[in-house]
Amino acid sequence: MKRIKNYVAIALATVTILTTVSGCSPTQKAETNGALPVNSDGNVTTEVKERGLKFTISQEYMDKGVTLEGYNQNLDGYRIVSITYYSPTATEALETIINMDEEKRTKEVSDEYTQKIWNTSRTIMDIVMLETDEYKKLVDSGTSLDKITGYSPSEELGINDGYxxxxxxxxxDNGDLSEDEIKQYNQCKEYMKTVKENLSFIPVELENTDTVLGETMPSFTTNDLNGNAVTNDIFGKKKLTVVNVWGTFCGPCIEEMPELQKWSEEMSDNVQIIGLVGDIEGENDKKHLDLAKKIVDKAGVNFTNLIANDDFKDMMSGIIGFPTTFLVDQNGAIVGDPIVGAEMDSYKSAVEAYLNGNAN
Structure with missing residues (x-):
C-alpha cells in the first residue's frame, strides 16, 4: 500500500498528480487567492493549526502572487509550511495545463508545464518545525540550520508547544522570471520580513497520518451524480461493497476509472462497487458536479457514484488521501483495512480474502 505522506506544493501538485503519483491528498485542493475573508486593514489572517502558526498576509501581495501553501513535509521528513511567489508566467502555465483537454495532457506535456511552473515560481518563506529535543540533538551534532531547512539563510524563529x-x-536565483517578474519577486520577498514580524504561535494540532474511518458507515441520505436519492440501504443489496472515495482533482483516481468499471462488470453477483466523490461541496457546487459527471461518462462508468455530503463529514475527515478504497459488508460495517492510493491489485486481493474468509 502506498501512503501519500509528503504533500507537494499545492500548485505543482495539481499538475504533477495527473501523471506521477498513485494518490492525492485532499489538502492539495488549493484555496484560491481572495477566498479567505479580508480584514478591514486589507490583510488575510490564516491559521495553520497543523503547524501551530498564524499568518497575516496582505491581499495586495496575494494579488501579486504570494501564496501560503498547504502544510507539508520536506525531503528529510521534517514538517514545514511555506510561502511561494507564483509569477504571472507560472500562473498562466498552471491554468493552461489544468484546463487542457485530457487527451492532450500527456505525461510529456505535463512534465513540460511542471518544469515551467517550477522555473517561474520561487519559495519566499520556509518554516520547519522540529520537536525541541530532536532539534537540540541535530544542532549538537553539528547540523546547520541551513541543512535542516534546505535553504539559506536560516535562523531560529522560536519555541511553541514543545517544537x-x-x-x-x-x-x-531568478530562475526563468522576466524582468518585470524579477522586480515583483523581489518586492514579495522583501515583504516576507513583514510577514515574519506578524507571525504568531497557536496551539499545535498535528495532522493525521493514518486513515481513520470508524467501524461502520455513517447514516446518510444523499444523491448520486444523476440526482437519484440513495441511503444506507444500498449496502444491503450485496454481501460486500467496494467503496472507492475519489476527487475530481485527483489524476490517479481518474486514471483508474476505466479499470474499476471493467472490474465491476467481472464481479460476482454478491459484490458491488460504488464511488464516493469527496470534493463536491454542497448541492450548489455545479462546477465539481459537472466535472465528476464528465469524468465518469468519459471513462464509461455505470456503477453508482455518490456525493459525499455533510452526512459523510466525520468519515471524510479521517481520509488522508485520494483515492481511498475500503470494504463494507451488507450490514454497513467497514471490514478490513482501507487502501490509500490507486492499487487495483490490492482492491481485488482484499475482496478475495474477505469472501474466502466469509464463505457463508
Missing part, C-alpha cells in the same frame, strides 16, 4: 521553529527567507 522549535526554523525560518528561512531564502536567497534564490
Amino acid at each position: 522549535t521553529y526554523i525560518i528561512s527567507i531564502p536567497d534564490l
Whole structure:
C-alpha cells in the first residue's frame, strides 16, 4: 500500500498528480487567492493549526502572487509550511495545463508545464518545525540550520508547544522570471520580513497520518451524480461493497476509472462497487458536479457514484488521501483495512480474502 505522506506544493501538485503519483491528498485542493475573508486593514489572517502558526498576509501581495501553501513535509521528513511567489508566467502555465483537454495532457506535456511552473515560481518563506529535543540533538551534532531547512539563510524563529521553529527567507536565483517578474519577486520577498514580524504561535494540532474511518458507515441520505436519492440501504443489496472515495482533482483516481468499471462488470453477483466523490461541496457546487459527471461518462462508468455530503463529514475527515478504497459488508460495517492510493491489485486481493474468509 502506498501512503501519500509528503504533500507537494499545492500548485505543482495539481499538475504533477495527473501523471506521477498513485494518490492525492485532499489538502492539495488549493484555496484560491481572495477566498479567505479580508480584514478591514486589507490583510488575510490564516491559521495553520497543523503547524501551530498564524499568518497575516496582505491581499495586495496575494494579488501579486504570494501564496501560503498547504502544510507539508520536506525531503528529510521534517514538517514545514511555506510561502511561494507564483509569477504571472507560472500562473498562466498552471491554468493552461489544468484546463487542457485530457487527451492532450500527456505525461510529456505535463512534465513540460511542471518544469515551467517550477522555473517561474520561487519559495519566499520556509518554516520547519522540529520537536525541541530532536532539534537540540541535530544542532549538537553539528547540523546547520541551513541543512535542516534546505535553504539559506536560516535562523531560529522560536519555541511553541514543545517544537522549535526554523525560518528561512531564502536567497534564490531568478530562475526563468522576466524582468518585470524579477522586480515583483523581489518586492514579495522583501515583504516576507513583514510577514515574519506578524507571525504568531497557536496551539499545535498535528495532522493525521493514518486513515481513520470508524467501524461502520455513517447514516446518510444523499444523491448520486444523476440526482437519484440513495441511503444506507444500498449496502444491503450485496454481501460486500467496494467503496472507492475519489476527487475530481485527483489524476490517479481518474486514471483508474476505466479499470474499476471493467472490474465491476467481472464481479460476482454478491459484490458491488460504488464511488464516493469527496470534493463536491454542497448541492450548489455545479462546477465539481459537472466535472465528476464528465469524468465518469468519459471513462464509461455505470456503477453508482455518490456525493459525499455533510452526512459523510466525520468519515471524510479521517481520509488522508485520494483515492481511498475500503470494504463494507451488507450490514454497513467497514471490514478490513482501507487502501490509500490507486492499487487495483490490492482492491481485488482484499475482496478475495474477505469472501474466502466469509464463505457463508
